Amino acid sequence: MDFLKFIRFSVKQIVFGSSTYYMWLAILLAFVLVGVSGYQQQLAHGHIVSNMRDPVPWGMFIGTYAFLVGVAAAAMALAVPGYVYHWKPIKEIVVLGEIIAICAVVMCILFVMADLGRPERFWHLLPVVGTPNLPTSMIGMNVMILNGYLVLNIVIVTYFLYCAFVGKPYNKFIFMSLMLFSIPAAISIHTTTAFIFNVLPSRPYWNSAILVPRFIASALCAGPALMVIAFQILRKTANINIREEALQKIAEMISIVLFVNLLLFFAEVITEFRSATAHTVHMQYYFRGIEGHVSLVSWAWTGALFNIIAFFLLLTPHLRQNTFLMNLGCVLVFVGVFIEKGIGLVLPGFTPGTLGEVYEYVPSLAEVMIGIGIAAVGILLFTVLSRVAIPLTFSEPYESGDDTRFENPRAVIREI
Amino acid sequence: MKKIDKNTTACASHSRRKFLKAAGAGAAALTGVPAAANAKIDFEALFQKHFRELSPEELDRLIERLEKKYSKRSGKEVKLGVTGPMDDVLFGYGLDVSRCIGCRRCVYACVEENNQSRSPEIHWIRVLEFERTDVLRRIDFEDGNPFYDHEKVPAEGKFYLPVACQQCENPECVKACPTQATWQEPDGIIVMDYDWCIGCRYCMAACPYGARHFNWTEPQIPAEEINPNMHILGNRPREHGVVEKCTWCIQRTRQGRYTACVEACPVGARKFGNLLDPDSEIRYLMENKRTFVLKAELDTRPKFFYFYGD
Numbered sequence: 001m002d003f004l005k006f007i008r009f010s011v012k013q014i015v016f017g018s019s020t021y022y023m024w025l026a027i028l029l030a031f032v033l034v035g036v037s038g039y040q041q042q043l044a045h046g047h048i049v050s051n052m053r054d055p056v057p058w059g060m061f062i063g064t065y066a067f068l069v070g071v072a073a074a075a076m077a078l079a080v081p082g083y084v085y086h087w088k089p090i091k092e093i094v095v096l097g098e099i100i101a102i103c104a105v106v107m108c109i110l111f112v113m114a115d116l117g118r119p120e121r122f123w124h125l126l127p128v129v130g131t132p133n134l135p136t137s138m139i140g141m142n143v144m145i146l147n148g149y150l151v152l153n154i155v156i157v158t159y160f161l162y163c164a165f166v167g168k169p170y171n172k173f174i175f176m177s178l179m180l181f182s183i184p185a186a187i188s189i190h191t192t193t194a195f196i197f198n199v200l201p202s203r204p205y206w207n208s209a210i211l212v213p214r215f216i217a218s219a220l221c222a223g224p225a226l227m228v229i230a231f232q233i234l235r236k237t238a239n240i241n242i243r244e245e246a247l248q249k250i251a252e253m254i255s256i257v258l259f260v261n262l263l264l265f266f267a268e269v270i271t272e273f274r275s276a277t278a279h280t281v282h283m284q285y286y287f288r289g290i291e292g293h294v295s296l297v298s299w300a301w302t303g304a305l306f307n308i309i310a311f312f313l314l315l316t317p318h319l320r321q322n323t324f325l326m327n328l329g330c331v332l333v334f335v336g337v338f339i340e341k342g343i344g345l346v347l348p349g350f351t352p353g354t355l356g357e358v359y360e361y362v363p364s365l366a367e368v369m370i371g372i373g374i375a376a377v378g379i380l381l382f383t384v385l386s387r388v389a390i391p392l393t394f395s396e397p398y399e400s401g402d403d404t405r406f407e408n409p410r411a412v413i414r415e416i
Numbered sequence: 417m418k419k420i421d422k423n424t425t426a427c428a429s430h431s432r433r434k435f436l437k438a439a440g441a442g443a444a445a446l447t448g449v450p451a452a453a454n455a456k457i458d459f460e461a462l463f464q465k466h467f468r469e470l471s472p473e474e475l476d477r478l479i480e481r482l483e484k485k486y487s488k489r490s491g492k493e494v495k496l497g498v499t500g501p502m503d504d505v506l507f508g509y510g511l512d513v514s515r516c517i518g519c520r521r522c523v524y525a526c527v528e529e530n531n532q533s534r535s536p537e538i539h540w541i542r543v544l545e546f547e548r549t550d551v552l553r554r555i556d557f558e559d560g561n562p563f564y565d566h567e568k569v570p571a572e573g574k575f576y577l578p579v580a581c582q583q584c585e586n587p588e589c590v591k592a593c594p595t596q597a598t599w600q601e602p603d604g605i606i607v608m609d610y611d612w613c614i615g616c617r618y619c620m621a622a623c624p625y626g627a628r629h630f631n632w633t634e635p636q637i638p639a640e641e642i643n644p645n646m647h648i649l650g651n652r653p654r655e656h657g658v659v660e661k662c663t664w665c666i667q668r669t670r671q672g673r674y675t676a677c678v679e680a681c682p683v684g685a686r687k688f689g690n691l692l693d694p695d696s697e698i699r700y701l702m703e704n705k706r707t708f709v710l711k712a713e714l715d716t717r718p719k720f721f722y723f724y725g726d
Contacts, residue, residue, distance in 0.1 A: 046633035046656040047615075048536070054629055057617040117615015117630065117657030120462060124595040124614055131466050131596045131612075139618050140594035201714045202588055202624035278556050355542060355579060355626040356557035 006165045010388045017387070028380045035373005038366045039114065047117060049366040055353035060363040060371055061115040063342040068108045069146070069193045070219030070341060075101035075153060076186035077224040077253065083179045089246035094179075095393055096234070097227060098157045099385045101186075104223070105150040107378040112143075114370050138195040149189050152182055157389070164392040190215045197349065204279035205349040210264055215341075217261035221307075222337035224250045225330040232327070234386060240394040251326050254333060255314035262307060265340075285358075286348040295360045296347060303339030306332040466596065467609040467648070479648065486653060490642035497647045499670040501603035507664055508604075508698045509675075510687035510707070511578060512725040517683055518543055518569040518576035525680030526580075529665060530651040531643055533635030540662040541580040541677060542626065549573040580677075581606065581627035581662035582710060582718030589661075592622035598661075604691075604719055605664050607649035613658040620659060624711050625718075631656050664688070691719065 041049045052059040078097035082090040113119050124130040125143050132140040156178050163170040194215035197206035228250050231242045272283045284290055286300045313319050313329035320326050352358045363371070460481065470478060479496050486494040523541045532538040544560030547553055560577065570576065587606050590598055597612040598619060620628045634656040646652040647667035654660050665675040669688070678686040689698035698721075701707065705723040 046631070048633035050632075053632065054620065054626070057620040057630060112616075115616065117617070117659075118613065121595075121612070121614045124466075124597070124612055131469075133591075133594050133596045136591050137594040137618070139592070139616060143594065196618070200588065200592070200622050201716075202622055278554070278558070281558060350621070352558050353626055354557070354624050355544065355562065356560050357562060357626075 002166045003162065006162050009165060013387045013391070014384045021387075024383065025380070028376045028383070031376035032373050032380065034369050035371075035376060038369025038373060041366045042114070042370065049364060051361055051364040051367065053359055053361075055357045055359040056347065056350040056361040058115070058346050058350070059361050060342070060367050061111045063346040064371060064374075065108050065111040065115070066193055066197075066215075066345055067222065067338050067341040068104045068111065069189055070215065070337065071223045071226055072101040072104040072108070072149070072189060073186050073216075073219035074104070074223030074227050076183050077220055077250070078227070079179055079183055079186075081249065081253075083176065084183075087249070089243040090249060092393070093231065093242055093246060095157055095160050095389055096231065096386065097223075098153050098160075098182075099382060099389060100223070100227060100230065102150065102153045102157065102385065103378045103382045105146060105153070105189075106381055107374050108146060109150070110374045110377060111371075114374065138192060138199055142189075142192040142196055145185075145188050145192050149182075149185050152178065152185055156182060157385075161389055161392050187216060190219050197345065202354055203282075203349045205282035206345075208268065210268055214261065214264045214268070217257055217264060218337045218341055220257040221254050221261055221333050222341075224254050225333040225337075228254075228330045229327065229334075230382070234390070238386070238390050240390055247326070248320065251314050251320050251329065254330070255311055255320075258307060258311045258314065258333060261337075262311060265304075265307075281352060282348045285351050286344055290352070290358065293351075293358050293360050295362065296343065296351075299339050299343050303336050303344060306336030307340070310336060461611065464611055466612050468599075482648070482652065486642070486644075486646065489653065490639050490644060492639075492642065492644040494642075494644045494646060496652060497645075497667055497670075498649075499647065499667075501601050501605075502670065504690075504692050506604045506691045507583070507669060507719065508689060508691035508702075509583070509664065509720045510689075510698050510701045511720070511722050512685040512687070513575070513577060513722050514724045514726055515683045515685035516543075516576045516578060517685075518545055518564070518571070518574070519682060521680045521682060522578060522677035522686065525676040526662070528641065529643055529668075529676035530662075531637060531646070531653050532660075533631065533637065533654075534641070535636045536632065538629045538631070538635065538660070540627070540629065540660075541578055543576055543578045545571070545574050545576055547573065548575055577722075579625055579627075579710065580720070581664075582625050582716065582720040583662075583664060585717035585719060586715060588622040588624060588714075588716060589619035589628060592618045594618060598659075601649075601666075603670070605649075605666055605669075606661065607663055607666065608659065608661060609649070610652070610654050610658050610660065615657040615659065617659060624714050624716060628659050628661050630659050685725075 050059060075094075075097040078090055078094045081087045082094040113122065116122060125132055125140065127134075127144075132144070134140045134144070156175075159175065159178070160170060191212055194212040197203070198208060198211040201207055228247050231247060234240060235242050269283065269287075272280045281290065285293065286296050288294075289297045310329045310332035313325050313332070320329070347361055351360065464478070465474065475498065479498060483494050483496045486496065520541075520543055523539050523543065526532070526540050527534070527538075530540065532540065542562050544557065544562050545564040546555065546560050553559060564571070564574075583604055583606055585600075585604070587600060590600060590606060594616060595612060595614055597614070598606060598608045600606050615630070617630055620630060631654050635654055637653065642653065643651060645667055647663075647670070650663040650666035665673075665677075669675060674688055675686075678688045687697050687701060689696035691698060691702075693699065701723055702721060705725065707721040707723040709718040709721060
């Protein structure tokens, strides 16, 4: 019964809002429609409307997918300081990290669906009704684990918000178990995503064990960087109290993980170029280009440069404490990791192809439209979920100030 | 977990069935229509089971449905075979690198035999041209040119290396497929269930030989060019959004015939036979010539052997 009230409250929060809120929704919906129209083209003509072809069978969709799986690590980056070390400024915002994770995973699933040649047959991947090739196929494994992670995060967020709504403390054992379990679960989604690529002996660019820790490290940079930005936006728009020290701590954490990421990347580059076997050709294509094919070279150096600049901005305390420089650092990390994962992971792996053909892939208009649509769905989802979550987790309920039910929801958090 | 038994094949248990008359012979010469034009949802196709989980009756019904469909599309009486593997047969292929002249007749014979899309063109065989004369050359696939376009072949100072599916004993594509839509048959051929493939293209990433090809749009073949002698795991017309591959002409070889590429080769560079038969030509070649396989270091164990005839 209480749960029904909770649902009703959520729907009310989502449906009713200020005119600014409606305007924001309208803008996002317009972008969703852009995506729908791109997808319509793809449905009508097939994936020929993309610029993927046999030599480069995966492009922007799978690249962005690999990147967004990393963004889902946002949740883990907060769960550790919040619930393992019980650091209060972060504990308050863990649920927002979980919401970002939910949105990122939903976007991942949409990108995979957009990539499938026969999306109506997706059920062939599922146990019982389909015939998943487990555990041999890493895509099969990844689908299982990613969906499990999505369900886990939905359960955590729903349970947390529901308890806050009815105003009683959550069952500490259940909640802590779920929360702690979500940490290795987050690691496992990055691990299996890296496995999709690095288990393939046919693609020497990926076939390196270091890809797994690189995935985890870059994930723990991009996800939290997005959060630092998103939280400041929420602080302005939703008028909530997210403490500066929490943002500072996240930024500091990014710099440390970014160091690990740069180190692993450096190790990979040195190994490749010093050994200089026939397999180095892929990294050569990425950083130098081969035989005049140079479309990725400027991306490669931009990405590396962004990550290095961001590292120093976020590492040095007095630079980081300047809000502008901290934000600049976060944006640079986010873009840098997007280039590293979204562009620099998939494409050089396929170029040159297994028989040596060089096909330079650049996403088509339809692909970009679909990508924009999916991004808009993700932001839309984040908007509506945080509309529900924010009044329940923060002391100043925004807008519905007269609702006595939320007088002191902080009490719930103070319980542990 | 539902794991499909590696040793079963629906083909083997299948019985003969009556042929269907071509429905509406000479009907509209469908040369392939955009995917969206098939707006009518075919629920029977949508919920069809995995090929190897079909009961004999379900397989009969499927064959009947598909024969009708392909007959209508081609305006010919299509015979969709389901011949299973023969006992004590493991197919193997030999290619004489010293004889190949790079004429690409095999490429086009394959396209015609196996109903590959004419627009956009899909080729299961790719012939690479290499430089003989550059003495400091690196011999690697990156140095092969698949797009050579000479008036006459073989071109001066070049040699040729055709590459198609290597029918590996340790197939990366089968390991990669998330839905078990591709598998190895007991006679060694890697086949696909085109109705089960979800089009994720992971097998294309996994294949070290570029042997897998995707239907980026609805494949188009002029009706009169459709080869009506089909096999359900082989050359039946594919649809948009699925991967396809060479099956060593399963519709021919399981009836004791040579593949189309073997027949088309004007210099006799292509050999095919049963690896388990000590008297076969392929066994003779393996015992008497110097054979090698491509990318041996990956341990995919191809059953496609290259050799030097002289």
